[in-house]
Amino acid sequence: MSLLDVSELTVSFGPDEAVRGIGFTIGPGEVLGLVGESGSGKSVTAQAMLGLLPARSRCTGSVRFRDRELLGLPERELARLRGDRISMIFQDPTSALTPVLRIGDQVAEAVRIHRPRLGARAAEQRAVELLELVGIPDAARRANAFPHEFSGGMRQRVLIAMAIANDPDLIIADEPTTALDVTVQAQVLEVLRTAREVTGAAILLITHDLGVVAGMADRVAVMREGQIAENASVTDLFDAPSSPYTAELLAAVPRVDDPLKIRGELPQAPDVLRVHGLTRHYPLTTGALWRRRTGTVHAVDGVDLTVRAGETLALVGESGCGKSSTLTDILELRAPMGGSIEVLGQDVSTLDSRRRRALRRDLQVVFQDPYGSLDPRMTVGEILAEPLRVHGFGRAHIGRRVPELLDLVGLRGDHAQRFPAEFSGGQRQRVAIARALACEPKLLLLDEPVSALDVSVRAGVLNLLRELQIRLGLSTVFVAHDLAVVRNIADRVAVMHLGRIVECGPVAEVFAHPAHPYTRALLSAVPIPDPVRERARTRIVLAGDPPSPATPPTGCRFRTRCFVFEVLDDEQRGACIRTDPDRRSPDGMIDHDVACHHAETGYLSGGSRR
Numbered sequence: 349m350s351l352l353d354v355s356e357l358t359v360s361f362g363p364d365e366a367v368r369g370i371g372f373t374i375g376p377g378e379v380l381g382l383v384g385e386s387g388s389g390k391s392v393t394a395q396a397m398l399g400l401l402p403a404r405s406r407c408t409g410s411v412r413f414r415d416r417e418l419l420g421l422p423e424r425e426l427a428r429l430r431g432d433r434i435s436m437i438f439q440d441p442t443s444a445l446t447p448v449l450r451i452g453d454q455v456a457e458a459v460r461i462h463r464p465r466l467g468a469r470a471a472e473q474r475a476v477e478l479l480e481l482v483g484i485p486d487a488a489r490r491a492n493a494f495p496h497e498f499s500g501g502m503r504q505r506v507l508i509a510m511a512i513a514n515d516p517d518l519i520i521a522d523e524p525t526t527a528l529d530v531t532v533q534a535q536v537l538e539v540l541r542t543a544r545e546v547t548g549a550a551i552l553l554i555t556h557d558l559g560v561v562a563g564m565a566d567r568v569a570v571m572r573e574g575q576i577a578e579n580a581s582v583t584d585l586f587d588a589p590s591s592p593y594t595a596e597l598l599a600a601v602p603r604v605d606d607p608l609k610i611r612g613e614l615p616q617a618p619d620v621l622r623v624h625g626l627t628r629h630y631p632l633t634t635g636a637l638w639r640r641r642t643g644t645v646h647a648v649d650g651v652d653l654t655v656r657a658g659e660t661l662a663l664v665g666e667s668g669c670g671k672s673s674t675l676t677d678i679l680e681l682r683a684p685m686g687g688s689i690e691v692l693g694q695d696v697s698t699l700d701s702r703r704r705r706a707l708r709r710d711l712q713v714v715f716q717d718p719y720g721s722l723d724p725r726m727t728v729g730e731i732l733a734e735p736l737r738v739h740g741f742g743r744a745h746i747g748r749r750v751p752e753l754l755d756l757v758g759l760r761g762d763h764a765q766r767f768p769a770e771f772s773g774g775q776r777q778r779v780a781i782a783r784a785l786a787c788e789p790k791l792l793l794l795d796e797p798v799s800a801l802d803v804s805v806r807a808g809v810l811n812l813l814r815e816l817q818i819r820l821g822l823s824t825v826f827v828a829h830d831l832a833v834v835r836n837i838a839d840r841v842a843v844m845h846l847g848r849i850v851e852c853g854p855v856a857e858v859f860a861h862p863a864h865p866y867t868r869a870l871l872s873a874v875p876i877p878d879p880v881r882e883r884a885r886t887r888i889v890l891a892g893d894p895p896s897p898a899t900p901p902t903g904c905r906f907r908t909r910c911f912v913f914e915v916l917d918d919e920q921r922g923a924c925i926r927t928d929p930d931r932r933s934p935d936g937m938i939d940h941d942v943a944c945h946h947a948e949t950g951y952l953s954g955g956s957r958r
Contacts, residue, residue, distance in 0.1 A: 349415075350373040350374065350375055350412075351374050351375055351376045351378075351413070351414065351517060351518060351550050352373065352374040352397075352411070352412070352413050352518060352550070352552075353373050353410070353411075353412040354370065354371055354372050354373070354393075354397070354409070354410070354411050354412075355371040355409060355410045355412075356369050356370075356371060356408070356409035356410060357369070357370050357371065357393065357396060357407070357408075357409035357410070357411060358370075358407070358408045358409050359389070359392050359393070359396050359401065359405060359406070359407050359574075360405065360406045360407075361404060361405055361406075362404070365574055366389050366392045366574055367389040367392055367393055367396065367574045368389075368573075368574040368575050369409070369575070370389075370393065370571070370574070370575060370576045371409075371576070372569045372576065372579055374518065374550050374552060375550065376517070376548075376550055377544075377548055377549070377550055378550050378551075378566050378567065379544070379550070379551040379553055379564055379565045379566050379567075380550075380551070380552050380553065380565060380566070380567050380568070380569060381553045381555065381560075381561035381564065381565030381567070381568040381569070381582070382394075382552060382553065382554045382555075382568075382569050382571060383554075383555055383556060383557075383558060383561055383568060383569070383570055383571070383597075384556065384570060384571035384572060385556060385572075385597075385802040385803065385804065386556070386802050387573075388571040388572055388573060388574065389571050389573075389574040389575075390522075390554045390571055391439075391522055391523075391554060393571075394436070394520050394522055394552065394554055396411070396419075397411050397418060397434075397520070398418075398426065398429075398430055398434065398436060398520070399418070399421065399423065399426045399430075407419055413429070413433070413434065413518070414433075414517070428462075431458060431461065431462060431510075431513075431514065431516075432462040432514045432516065433514075433516055433517050433518070434516055434517070434518045434519075434520065435510070435511040435512070435513075435514070435516040435518075435519050435520070436511065436519070436520040436521075436522065437504075437507045437508055437511045437519065437520070437521040437522065437524045438507065438522055439522050439523040439524065439526055439527065440527065441495075441500065441503035441504045441506065441507050442495070442500075442503065444507055445495040445503060445506065445507070446495070447494065447495055447496060448494070449494075450491065450492050450493065450494060451479070451490065451491055451492075451493055451494070451495065451498065451506055452472060452475045452476065452479070452491025452492060453475075454506070454510065455474075455475035455478055455479065455491070455506065455509050455510055455513065456468075456471040456472050456474065456475040457471075458510040458513040458514070459471045459474050459475065459478075459513045459514065462514050463514070472491075474513070475491060475509075475513075476488050476491055478509040478510075478512065478513055479491060479505075479506070479509055481509065481512075481542070481543075481546065482505040482506070482508050482509045482512075482539045482542075482543070483505060483535070483539055484502060484505055484506070484509075485892065499532075499893045499894075500527060500528055500532065501528055501529075501532035501535055501536055501893060502893060504524060504525070504528065504536050505535075505536065505539055507524075508524075508536070508539055508540060508543055511543070512543045512546065512547050512549070515547050515549075516547065516549050517549055517550065518549060518550045518551075518552065519543070519544075519547075519549045519550070519551045519552070520551075520552045520554070521540065521551055521552065521553050521554065522554045523554055523555055523556070524536060524540065524553075524555075525537060525555075525557070525560065526555070526556070526557075529666035529667050529829065529894075530666070530829065530830075530831070530870060530873040530874055531666065531869055531870065531873045531890050531894075532666075532893075532894075533560075533873065534872070534873035534887065534889050534890075535889055535890070537560065537563065537564065538887075538889055540564070541564070551564075553565060556802065556803065557875060558586075558597065558598065558601050558803075558877040559601070559874070559875025559876055559877045559882065560875050561582065561877075562582065562586060562875065562876065562877050562878055562879040562882040562883075563875055563876075563879070563882040563883060565582045566581070566582060567579070567580065567581050567582060568580060568581075568582050568585045570585070570591065570593065570594045570597070572593050577591045577593045577594060578590055578591035578593075578594045582879045583879055583880070586598065586877065586878060586879055596804060597803060597804060598877060599807075600803050600804045600806070600807035601803055601807075601832075601877050602806075602807070602810070602830070602832040602833050602835065602836045603832055603835075603876060603877060603878075604831050604832040604835055604859070604871060604874040604876060605876055605878075605881065606832075606835060606836065617656040617657035617658055617659070618656070618657055618693075619654050619655065619656055619657075619690075620655055620656065620657050620691070620692055620790055620791050620823045621653065621654065621655040621678070621689075621690070621691055621692075621791060621823070621825070622653075622654050622688075622689070622690040623651055623652060623653040623654070623674070623678065623687065623688075623689050623690075624652050624687055624688050625650050625651070625652065625686060625687030625688065626648050626650070626651040626652075626653075626674060626677060626684055626686065626687040626688075626689065627648055627649055627650060627651075627684065627685050627686030627687050628647045628648035628670070628673045628674075628676075628677055628684065628685050628686075629644050629645060629646055629647065629648075629685060630644070630645040630647055631643075631644060631645075632644060632645060632898055643898050643899070644898065645897050645898045646846070646847050646897050646898070646900050647670045647673040647847055647897060648670040648673050648674050648677070648847050649670075649846075649847040649848055649900075650686075650687070650847075650848065651670070651674055651687070651844075651847070651848070651849055652849060652931070653674075653825075653842060653849070653852075655791070655823050655824075655825060656823065657790075657821070657823055658817075658821050658822070658823060659823055659824075659839045659840065660817060660823075660824045660825075660826055660837060660838045660839050660840075661824070661825050661826070661838065661839070661840050661841070661842060662826045662827075662828055662834040662837070662838035662840070662841040662842070662855070663675075663825060663826070663827045663828075663841075663842050663844060664827075664828055664829060664831060664834055664841060664842070664843055664844065664870070665829065665843060665844035665845055666829060666845075666870075666894060667829070668846075668894070668897055669844045669845055669846060669847065670844055670846070670847040670848075670897070671795075671827045671844055672795060672827065674844075675713075675793055675795055675825065675827055677689065678691070678711075678793065678825070679711070679713055679793060680696075681696045681699060681704050681707055681708065681711070682696060682697070682699075682704075683696065683697035684696075684697075691707060691710075691711055691791065692707065692710055692790060692791070694707060709739050709787045709789065710787075710789050710790045710791060711789060711790075711791050711793070712735075712784040712785070712787070712789040712791075712792055712793070713784060713792070713793040713794075713795065714777070714780050714781055714784050714792065714793070714794045714795065714797045715780065715795050715797075716795050716796035716797065716799055716800055717800055718773055718774075718776035718777040718779070718780050718800065718801075719768075719773070719776065719800075721780055722768040722776060722779060722780060722783075723768075724767065724768050724769055725767075726767070726768075727764065727765055727766060727767055728754075728759075728763055728764050728765075728766055728767070728768070728771075728779050729750050729764030729765060731768075731779060731783055732749075732750045732753050732754070732764070732779070732782055732783055732786055733746045733750055734783075735783060735786045735787055736749060736786050736787065739787050749786065750764055751764070753782040753783075753785060753786055754782060756782060756785065756816070757778040757779070757781050757782045757785075757812060757816075758778060758808075758812060759775065759778055759779070759782070763775075772805070773800065773801050773802070773805060774801055774802075774805030774806075774808055774809055777797060777798070777801065777809050778809065778812065780797075781797075781809075781812065781813070781816070785816070785820070788820075789822075790822075790823060791822075791823045791824070791825070792822050792823070792824045792825075793824070793825045793827075794813070794824055794825065794826045794827060795827045796827055796828060796829070797809065797813070797826075798810060798830075798833060799828070799829070799830065806833075810833065810836060810837055813837060814837060826838055830874075831859075831870060831871060831874050832874055834855065835855060835859055838855050839854065839855060840852065840853060840854050840855060840939075841853070841854075841855050841858050841859075843858070843864065843866065843867045843870070845866050845905060845906055846894070846895065846897055846900050846905040846906075847897060847900070847905075848905060848928070848943065849931065849943070850864045850866055850867070850906065850931075850942065850943045850944070851863060851864040851866075851867045851931075851940075851941070851942045851943070851944075852931065852940070852941055852942075853937070853939055853940030853941065854939060854940065857937065857938075857939075857940045858940065859871065861937075861940075863934055863937065863940070863942040863944065863947045864906075864942045864943065864944045864947065865906065865910050865911060865912045865944065866906050866910075868888060869888045869890050869909075869911070872885075872886070872887050872888040873887070873888070873889075888911060890909045890911070891909055892908065892909055894909070895908055902925060902926070903923075903924050903925045903926050903927050903928055904924045904925075904927075904928055904929060904943075904944075904945065905928065907921075907924045907925065910924075912944075912946055916946070920945070920946065923945050924945055927945070928943075929943045929944055929945045930943060931943045934947045934948045935948060
């Protein structure tokens with residue numbers, strides 16, 4: 349017998365149908381992955397099941413839980429089910445947690461609201477037990493902290509603790525790892541697996557990440573435009589999808605285990621960008637009127653980079669590692685706080701305003717958010733013409749160049765008359781790329797250019813960037829956190845951690861033979877959209893949270909989470925604690941350097957794995 353049976357569910361907002369006649373079932377203890385792109389109706393489906401939609405919505409069909417109809421159930425009855433027999437883990441823990449209540453009180457409340465006879469002390473003890481279960485270190489003390497004192501991954505663990513507080517029969521997890529870095533995502537997925545084992549609950553896992561589904565789900569339902577395009581077991585769906593849409597989605601997903609498209613050795617090309625010893629610190633201050641400095645954020649600390657003509661260098665790392673600060677310093681074309689930057693052979697600290705303006709034409713950027721980087725009041729034609737006018741081109745040249753740029757990025761000439769709001773996210777990013785190419789730059793900086801796009805749209809933009817680089821001979825710095833994307837587009841990769849480059853080398857070499865433990869952890873944490881390979885692989889799950897750049901550890905900055913550090917003797921640990929290692933090339937590695945005291949010792953074959 350099914351635990352949950354959804355049939356002919358339709359959700360309307362006025363004349364618009366967000367969900368159209370869908371149906372699926374979930375058995376006891378089963379994990380159903382509900383996948384689809386943005387706007388496909390996944391979250392609306394979950395909210396409809398729990399009666400969380402706004403009053404203007406209209407739901408028809410049937411949602412039966414343990415053979416009891418939920419649609420039309422009085423709010424009082426639904427409230428008894430929510431958080432007790434059915435619980436939900438929301439996507440954004442920051443908005444899901446009350447900022448003015450202590451974490452322990454919020455978890456205890458989730459217990460007591462369905463167990464009113466339970467005493468306050470017993471509820472508090474239960475809250476601590478739940479926090480320990482989901483891996484909150486020093487749970488008794490951290491229960492007194494407020495949500496803002498927790499990292500994003502720790503806040504998501506708190507939501508999982510609240511979801512399992514009353515041993516529910518069904519957990520609805522709505523994009524529970526979307527906003528998290530890849531190593532933190534691996535931790536949270538491990539906690540979710542543990543929660544399922546402890547409670548025996550079934551899980552409706554809503555996500556757009558097919559790699560996560562491959563590792564977690566028993567069955568998968570694929571949504572498209574409010575309908576179920578395919579519903580199958582996880583192995584059948586990945587091995588032989590019956591829906592053309594599902595096949596397209598699977599083909600569009602970049603994989604960290606894909607064969608590399610090697611372009612061959614670049615000829616002895618000159619360096620178009622040289623960064624040496626780059627340093628960028630920001631003051632931490634308190635007070636509204638009389639600001640007092642309380643510390644320093646070490647955003648970038650001694651970064652060395654080179655980019656050769658015609659090459660793509662990927663700069664990868666997790667949030668707060670200093671990628672965007674590095675890019676900003678390069679873009680400013682001014683003397684950095686520390687170190688030096690040379691662009692096309694010119695030291696930026698020596699530039700006067702005229703030479704700096706001329707150099708800006710050769711250095712362009714594409715930002716992460718295509719919705720925020722284009723002026724909504726300008727037509728696409730005006731957006732593309734603006735950089736040309738700024739750099740002194742006449743009307744005749746602009747009139748020829750705008751249609752050329754649109755054609756270059758796969759858009760039509762008549763699109764020049766439209767406004768950004770009339771385009772999809774992928775089309776807007778194509779416009780942003782066209783604008784960056786307007787003045788024929790020699791160096792292009794790409795700041796997470798596809799992270800805000802759906803998977804099918806992302807594939808098209810990545811293909812466009814590859815074609816443009818080959819056709820135009822562009823040199824690019826590609827900032828990303830998605831290693832699968834990096835594997836498919838970059839020639840070399842630099843891995844950044846807490847303001848430092850810890851490993852740098854050819855993509856083929858770094859991915860096949862990662863020499864730094866942080867790189868290995870990053871690669872291990874990337875889900876593979878293949879249920880057999882994903883469930884058979886050895887995982888490296890890092891302990892704890894990333895340290896704050898305001899208080900980086902002494903010596904090696906990765907040592908507080910490093911699985912190699914755990915197995916070293918006292919003398920070897922002492923070196924890690926005292927000295928931040930310089931980057932060097934281990935024996936047998938060419939153009940591949942790493943900042944690790946133990947890169948050549950063989951310890952990298954060990955580690956805390958699952």
